[in-house]
Amino acid sequence: MASLLCCGPKLAACGIVLSIWGVIMLALLGIFFSIHSAVLIEDVPFTDEDFMHKDPSRIYRLYEQVSYNCFIAAGIYLVLGGFSFCQIRMNKRKEYLVR
Numbered sequence: 001m002a003s004l005l006c007c008g009p010k011l012a013a014c015g016i017v018l019s020i021w022g023v024i025m026l027a028l029l030g031i032f033f034s035i036h037s038a039v040l041i042e043d044v045p046f047t048d049e050d051f052m053h054k055d056p057s058r059i060y061r062l063y064e065q066v067s068y069n070c071f072i073a074a075g076i077y078l079v080l081g082g083f084s085f086c087q088i089r090m091n092k093r094k095e096y097l098v099r
Contacts, residue, residue, distance in 0.1 A: 005090045012087035019081025023074050030070035036063045 007015065032040060036059075044066055050058045 007087040009088060009091040012084045015084030016081055019077045019084060022077035026070045026074035030067045033063050033067035033070060036060060
């Protein structure tokens, strides 16, 4: 039977740390984009014609789009963190089986 163990314990621990940081950072960015934070206007992919209209709904839609992207990326980091956690558990089980 093939083993699903593909990461060592140090790489899996590093993956968990990076995943936790990624989830926290991207979730906060998603929250700030969803409340239309003016500080993050440089990160919104707008064009000049988006500012031609007096209605800010186009800019708000772009903020919401970037917010969704941040939440999706946070979910991917969460899945990869779960994978790293499973790798740590499998490494610990391997230690018990060897001894």
